[in-house]
Amino acid sequence: MNYYKEIYVFDQKIPIKTIIRNYKEKDFSDLIEIQKASFPPPFPSDLWWNKEQLTNHVELFPEGALCVEIDGELCGSMTGLLIDYHIGDPHKGWDEATSSGYIANHNPSGNSLYVVDICVRPEYRKYGLGKLLMQSMYETVVQLQLKRLLGGGRLPGYSRHAKEMTIDQYVSNVLTGRIHDPVITFLLKCGRTPLEVIPNYLEDEESLNYGLLMEWKNPFLFQK
Structure with a gap:
């Protein structure tokens, strides 16, 4: 099932047409360049996408492979896979949860969409594209009738406070x-709402390897 949405973002008062869609093989080189720009050192360069990983994304779960473009230029992307998750399940680090980004553990019968990655070129972040990508993935959760979107978030500010808390x-x-x-x-x-801290989530100096597991519940499936 293809995803395609046209929306406008604003550069001050000027509306700019923006497209969010599934990424495909022709986008791979641009997606790798976006990773390099989005995650500079000290983020480990071996965690940037490679073509084999991207191929798996579009073949195993194309619904979870989204990108955003402005004036024909790719500006960001978001990737997910399906897992079967129940509150209280022991959580894994990023490598195990995503098969090191290859999503070989994608479960077509899973009840939750797990976020593998989201990134936006620094020069385009003023447009709120990351939030638009996240909202688009929420729409995918609803369309597929999944229980939740789930994912671990980095805590890059923690290294500056680790000595005091x-x-x-x-x-x-x-x-x-x-x-x-x-x-x-x-x-x-x-x-997103927090669930639990994950030690040894990702090799990440700024976060001291911690992650925070966070979810977004499908509002059509959860009742108070």
């Missing part, structure tokens, strides 16, 4: 607004 204290400060974390605060603004 534990990871749980850091997360609590982010949730109360006393600390702004570039990733977790963004995910909160996108509608």
